[in-house]
Structures are given as structure tokens and as C-alpha cells.
Amino acid sequence: MMMARSNALRDGPGRWPAASPLNACAACDARPFSVCSAIHECDLGRLAAVAEIVEIAPGQTFVDEGEAARHFFNITRGTVKIFKLLPDGRRQITGFLDAGDFLGLAVDRTYAFSAEAIDTVRLCRFERPKLIGLLDEFPAFERQLLKWASHELLAAQNQMLLLGRKTARERVASFLLTRNRRRCPGRVAGTLVSLPMNRTDIGDYLGLTIETVSRTITRLKRDGLIRLHGSDAIELLDPAGLETIAEGFGAA
Amino acid sequence: MMMARSNALRDGPGRWPAASPLNACAACDARPFSVCSAIHECDLGRLAAVAEIVEIAPGQTFVDEGEAARHFFNITRGTVKIFKLLPDGRRQITGFLDAGDFLGLAVDRTYAFSAEAIDTVRLCRFERPKLIGLLDEFPAFERQLLKWASHELLAAQNQMLLLGRKTARERVASFLLTRNRRRCPGRVAGTLVSLPMNRTDIGDYLGLTIETVSRTITRLKRDGLIRLHGSDAIELLDPAGLETIAEGFGAA
DNA sequence: GTCACCGTTTGATCCAGGTCAACGCGGGCC
DNA sequence: GGCCCGCGTTGACCTGGATCAAACGGTGAC
Known part of the structure; x- marks a missing residue:
């Protein structure tokens, strides 16, 4: 809804014309802050090979609660809101994600949340099986993800204190x-x-x-x-x- | 407070007289449900070598928010509450953990929460460096922890929806x-x-x-x-x- | 048995934040 | 410029759950 020339993720044209995937990761502003920092410069090609750079227009939902969980995401620009809905429309935003933040862990077979771009967002999208394959190859990457999950868990506990008390x-x-x-x-x-x-x-x-x-x-x-x-x-x-x-x- | 013959964790006498550490892990009722299931039968000795079995009396606090985070825990019996406090005594319980649940991820250098036994709790205690060493050795174990963290994150998001809306x-x-x-x-x-x-x-x-x-x-x-x-x-x-x-x- | 204690339930009243409604303001469009 | 529209602010009132208070009931000590 809005933006006549849609950048819709699943409509296809949202793809960012990355000159070369290798360069994309090497030149990424967000890498130093993100889980990708676990991958050494020399191995960036392996990472870039499974990453797809996507741009999302403001207000656009690119993850739907209940949908089959096919991707992980890494935000490289802009701000995303993660939320859950009740049937009557009540909404709880469980987090705001900025450049460097990773998205897609709190998931079973389907997404347990929706995600929407607040401003213009650029992100790296990974197919789940491919990224998981990469974890086998790069233990440091997996360690970094565990660290990220712990960090998110800590933030979640603080938010529960806030919301409850x-x-x-x-x-x-x-x-x-x-x-x-x-x-x-x-x-x-x-x-x-x-x-x-x-x-x-x-x-x-x-x-x-x-x-x-x-x-x-x-x-x-x-x-x-x-x-x-x-x-x-x-x-x-x-x-x-x-x-x-x-x-x-x-x-x- | 309570229980004349204290089983206090840090006082020492809380140790459970595990006949043999190897047998302890092999015989553990909680193992099938817990992250430890990632370690094969034949490698259980390595796990048992870094685990210390401890019993906690009801009402006893065994993790204090703000304290240096020295251990991970795995609950094998009983129920634990995880909570955060505000200075004026307001309390938010962020989770109840039962047999099979893992504890100690949402942590920086110090614990960000306290943990107290509700009934008589038995748990495996791991020194953080030792368990982290084990992760290098058993990638499946690390994978299992990541899975657990994702599961906790999902529960946390549901709880935020509950508390907020x-x-x-x-x-x-x-x-x-x-x-x-x-x-x-x-x-x-x-x-x-x-x-x-x-x-x-x-x-x-x-x-x-x-x-x-x-x-x-x-x-x-x-x-x-x-x-x-x-x-x-x-x-x-x-x-x-x-x-x-x-x-x-x-x-x- | 009975007394005391502690956790739970129930009742009466209060208030922080929700709801409903109006207004203000800035930016885009014609 | 003037109009419209979406967001933010402010005001008046209401209510779900908090607070304050009292009674209940099960359990352990003696």
C-alpha cells in the first residue's frame, strides 16, 4: 500500500542491482557491526554467494507471521519493526532493528512475527538452508549467531520488565x-x-x-x-x- | 532462608554425591529433552567431566542479577523462576524453567537476571569457559544451543505480546x-x-x-x-x- | 484437638492509563 | 495561495486492574 512503483520483495523487482556479490559484502557498511564480521575477508565470497541484496520501501511488510520461514535477514540500512498481532488488531511491536541487526531466529517452521520497513530499508536475504550450510563451514559465524541470540534474549528480558512492571x-x-x-x-x-x-x-x-x-x-x-x-x-x-x-x- | 541444613550452592555442601559423572549423564532423565541430547552416548564422558550436579533447596536463589556470570546451568529436576527486580521491589518473572531447560544465555559479563528454585531443584552446573570449550569440540551441541536460544526468543516475543496487549x-x-x-x-x-x-x-x-x-x-x-x-x-x-x-x- | 501462620480469596475503593473527541500543524497537491 | 490529509497534541471522562483491608482455609507445631 503506497508507492506506485512497488519494490515488493516477492514481486521480484525489489532486488538491488549488486554490481558484484563479492564487492557487496566487502563494501558493506554494516558488516563491522553485524554477525557477518565473523567471516574473514578472504572468505567473503562464500558469504556473498548466498546473500541476496534487497531494498524494501517504507511501510512494506516483508515477513508475515504464520508464513513458512524461508529466509534469514541482515539489515544493512534503515529501520525495521518486528511485531505480533491479535485478531482484533491489537499489536505488540517486539523490537526495532537497525543496520547490523540480524533477523529470523525466533522461528519454528513458520515465522512467529511480522516485519515491516519503517523507512527505506536495505537488507541481505539468505535462504535458510544455505545459511545453515554456511554455519557448518564457519563455526565462528555460528558462534556469532549464538552471541546475537543471547543479546536479543537479554533485550527481551529487559522489555518484559518494562511491559510488566x-x-x-x-x-x-x-x-x-x-x-x-x-x-x-x-x-x-x-x-x-x-x-x-x-x-x-x-x-x-x-x-x-x-x-x-x-x-x-x-x-x-x-x-x-x-x-x-x-x-x-x-x-x-x-x-x-x-x-x-x-x-x-x-x-x- | 529456611531449611536448617542448607543446601546452599556457594556454601559447598550443595553438591550432589554423583556416584560417577559418566553414569550421571547417561542416566539423566532430562537428557532426551535437553540440549545435552546433541552429545552422543559415546561422548557423554566429555560432557560429564565438565558438569557438576547440584541440588538447590526451595526458595533458594542461585543466580544473582549483576553478579559475574561464571556458570551455565541445565535443569534436570524441579522448577526454577528467572526474574528481574526494580529498586523499589517491583519484580518481573521472565520465565519458569523445568527439567530439560537450559539457563545462562541471556548474559553479558554479569547475569542480567536472578534465578531461584521454586521446589527442590536438581541441575547440572557448567563453568562457562569449560562448556564453551566443549562447543568447539561438538558443533552439534552448539547448534542445539542456538536452537534453544531461538526457542526462548520465540517464547519471549509471545510473552511481550501478553504483557503489552x-x-x-x-x-x-x-x-x-x-x-x-x-x-x-x-x-x-x-x-x-x-x-x-x-x-x-x-x-x-x-x-x-x-x-x-x-x-x-x-x-x-x-x-x-x-x-x-x-x-x-x-x-x-x-x-x-x-x-x-x-x-x-x-x-x- | 487447637492454635498460629501463611497463602489465597473476596470485598470496597482508587487511580493510571485507556477511550472518545476535538483541535493544531506541517507538507503535498492543485 | 488555499485546501486536504495524516500525524501529533490536548482535553474530558471512563474503566480495568491496583490498592487497601478483611476473612478464609489448610498445614504444621505442640
């Missing part, structure tokens, strides 16, 4: 700090957080409504903890104060 | 069904769910208070969906009806 104010403060800790390509080191997702997405990630997110941000602003630069960038004026709130110390 | 009634129904799907040693196939944890634990797992858990169970009972057998066993009279509620279809 934190107040709206604590949730928003936690969210801003977590976002700020990410390596965002092009981000000036410091306290300016860019939010490519809209308020609805933030609400669905934090288990709140859009109105509560908005009100809570307004209140943090009034309290001098943050400053807005448009609605998609927030400056953290008092990171320590936010940390105090996020960790549940905040009395107010 | 489900009503109390939906949460309790989901919980009972999830519990029922587990292979509980000694459980008669069917619809009798055993709940070794108390109501406070259930509340802290579902992001509810103990009162709401109790009231919700009472209401499910009144509606003829479940029957209580004591307070720690629940019979599912209408699993399909519970499923409808748990998945968010339930109008009532």
Missing part, C-alpha cells in the same frame, strides 16, 4: 535511553535521539496508547528532561535524570 | 495453556496443569497483582472453563474455550 513515564524514559545507546549511522555522538518510527509504533512497542506516549513526552519536556526537534528527533537534556526515572528510582 | 483474563488463559503444553515429568497426558509456583509468582510473571490473578481464576472457574484441585493444580475443562480467550478472540 514499569509506569508510562519509566517506559518512555527507558525507550529514549535505549534508542540513544544504539549506533545510529549518521548520529552525532551525544544526546540527540532520532526516532524514525511514529507515535503509534512507539505506543505499540511500549504497551501504551498513542495519547499516553504523547502526554508523557510532553511532561518530560515540561520537566526540562528533553527537548523536541520536530516530532522525530528528541534531545536528551538530562540523561542522568532520565536514567533515574527509567530504572525505577524516580519518585515523581 | 492482553487483558488479565487473556493472560491467565494463555498462562494455563502454556503450562499445559509443557512436558511435566509425571504429568498424566490431558488437562490437569500443575502449578508449583504460588499466586505471587504467577502475578509477577503475568504483570498482574496477586489479587487480580486470584479473581481471574475464580471467574474462569465460575464460567466453567477450569476446575481447581487444591490451589496448585488446575484442570482445564474447556481447553478450546481457553484457547479462544488466550488468543484474544474472547468477547466476554
Whole structure:
């Protein structure tokens, strides 16, 4: 829906015209941050051989919950949201993925989640059997995936604490700090957080409504903890104060 | 706290007098269900050599959030709760682990969670470097761990949906069904769910208070969906009806 | 047997956040 | 320029679940 000239993944034309697969991996900006860093320069050809570079248009869903799980993905540019739906439309976003993040582990035979591009996303797509074959060949790659899974599990536990036990104010403060800790390509080191997702997405990630997110941000602003630069960038004026709130110390 | 003759893990006397480590692994009831199944019968000696069998008394904490992460664990008997705390005492239980479950992945240098035995728990304890060494030797074992991590990630995403978007009634129904799907040693196939944890634990797992858990169970009972057998066993009279509620279809 | 204790249930009231509704604002389009 | 539309903000009110409080019931000690 939207974008007359569709870049739909399964329609075919979404393929990125990678000059040479080898060069694609060697030149990849995201590789240093990603699981692919486990593969040595000299073996990049083997990796590139099973990778397919794809570009996804904003708003486009490229993984559907319940669909047969045929691929793994590695984000190399842009931001993706992962979510689950209830039949009446209630939605829980379980994570935002940026460049360098790996996608496709939490899976049985079918995907247990959907994935949608927030902005223009570029990613490497791997057929599952091919990537699994590569794991046999490169144990360091498999080790890296295990490390990634552990990292995701840790983030998931933090999110469960947030969703189960934190107040709206604590949730928003936690969210801003977590976002700020990410390596965002092009981000000036410091306290300016860019939010490519809209308020609805933030609400669905934090288990709140859009109105509560908005009100809570307004209140943090009034309290001098943050400053807005448009609605998609927030400056953290008092990171320590936010940390105090996020960790549940905040009395107010 | 409690149990005059302490089986405290770090006090030493918690060690189980395993006749022979080799026999311990070969005879382990939990092995078929656990990540250890990846190690062939003939190599069990290598596994047993790095495993230490430990018994934990009910209520005893054997992993402390923030402590240096020195071990992995594999539960072979009993039930464990994994939780995170906020400074003011709010608690989120992020999972219950039973026989066959692996513990210790969601970790950086220090544990990101605490773990406490609910009933009498027996587990295999592995020093992290030793187990990691074993992974180099047995790729199938590492593969199994990755599979386990993926499985946990999937469960975590379901739990985020539950905590972020489900009503109390939906949460309790989901919980009972999830519990029922587990292979509980000694459980008669069917619809009798055993709940070794108390109501406070259930509340802290579902992001509810103990009162709401109790009231919700009472209401499910009144509606003829479940029957209580004591307070720690629940019979599912209408699993399909519970499923409808748990998945968010339930109008009532 | 009975007493005390602890976990559970039930009842009464409260409130954080949800719902419903209106308004503001910026960007694209004609 | 002016209109429209989608997102974000703000306001008024409502409610599901929290909080506070009391009663219940099973179990172990004596």
C-alpha cells in the first residue's frame, strides 16, 4: 500500500542491482557491526554467494507471521519493526532493528512475527538452508549467531520488565535511553535521539496508547528532561535524570 | 532462608554425591529433552567431566542479577523462576524453567537476571569457559544451543505480546495453556496443569497483582472453563474455550 | 484437638492509563 | 495561495486492574 512503483520483495523487482556479490559484502557498511564480521575477508565470497541484496520501501511488510520461514535477514540500512498481532488488531511491536541487526531466529517452521520497513530499508536475504550450510563451514559465524541470540534474549528480558512492571513515564524514559545507546549511522555522538518510527509504533512497542506516549513526552519536556526537534528527533537534556526515572528510582 | 541444613550452592555442601559423572549423564532423565541430547552416548564422558550436579533447596536463589556470570546451568529436576527486580521491589518473572531447560544465555559479563528454585531443584552446573570449550569440540551441541536460544526468543516475543496487549483474563488463559503444553515429568497426558509456583509468582510473571490473578481464576472457574484441585493444580475443562480467550478472540 | 501462620480469596475503593473527541500543524497537491 | 490529509497534541471522562483491608482455609507445631 503506497508507492506506485512497488519494490515488493516477492514481486521480484525489489532486488538491488549488486554490481558484484563479492564487492557487496566487502563494501558493506554494516558488516563491522553485524554477525557477518565473523567471516574473514578472504572468505567473503562464500558469504556473498548466498546473500541476496534487497531494498524494501517504507511501510512494506516483508515477513508475515504464520508464513513458512524461508529466509534469514541482515539489515544493512534503515529501520525495521518486528511485531505480533491479535485478531482484533491489537499489536505488540517486539523490537526495532537497525543496520547490523540480524533477523529470523525466533522461528519454528513458520515465522512467529511480522516485519515491516519503517523507512527505506536495505537488507541481505539468505535462504535458510544455505545459511545453515554456511554455519557448518564457519563455526565462528555460528558462534556469532549464538552471541546475537543471547543479546536479543537479554533485550527481551529487559522489555518484559518494562511491559510488566514499569509506569508510562519509566517506559518512555527507558525507550529514549535505549534508542540513544544504539549506533545510529549518521548520529552525532551525544544526546540527540532520532526516532524514525511514529507515535503509534512507539505506543505499540511500549504497551501504551498513542495519547499516553504523547502526554508523557510532553511532561518530560515540561520537566526540562528533553527537548523536541520536530516530532522525530528528541534531545536528551538530562540523561542522568532520565536514567533515574527509567530504572525505577524516580519518585515523581 | 529456611531449611536448617542448607543446601546452599556457594556454601559447598550443595553438591550432589554423583556416584560417577559418566553414569550421571547417561542416566539423566532430562537428557532426551535437553540440549545435552546433541552429545552422543559415546561422548557423554566429555560432557560429564565438565558438569557438576547440584541440588538447590526451595526458595533458594542461585543466580544473582549483576553478579559475574561464571556458570551455565541445565535443569534436570524441579522448577526454577528467572526474574528481574526494580529498586523499589517491583519484580518481573521472565520465565519458569523445568527439567530439560537450559539457563545462562541471556548474559553479558554479569547475569542480567536472578534465578531461584521454586521446589527442590536438581541441575547440572557448567563453568562457562569449560562448556564453551566443549562447543568447539561438538558443533552439534552448539547448534542445539542456538536452537534453544531461538526457542526462548520465540517464547519471549509471545510473552511481550501478553504483557503489552492482553487483558488479565487473556493472560491467565494463555498462562494455563502454556503450562499445559509443557512436558511435566509425571504429568498424566490431558488437562490437569500443575502449578508449583504460588499466586505471587504467577502475578509477577503475568504483570498482574496477586489479587487480580486470584479473581481471574475464580471467574474462569465460575464460567466453567477450569476446575481447581487444591490451589496448585488446575484442570482445564474447556481447553478450546481457553484457547479462544488466550488468543484474544474472547468477547466476554 | 487447637492454635498460629501463611497463602489465597473476596470485598470496597482508587487511580493510571485507556477511550472518545476535538483541535493544531506541517507538507503535498492543485 | 488555499485546501486536504495524516500525524501529533490536548482535553474530558471512563474503566480495568491496583490498592487497601478483611476473612478464609489448610498445614504444621505442640
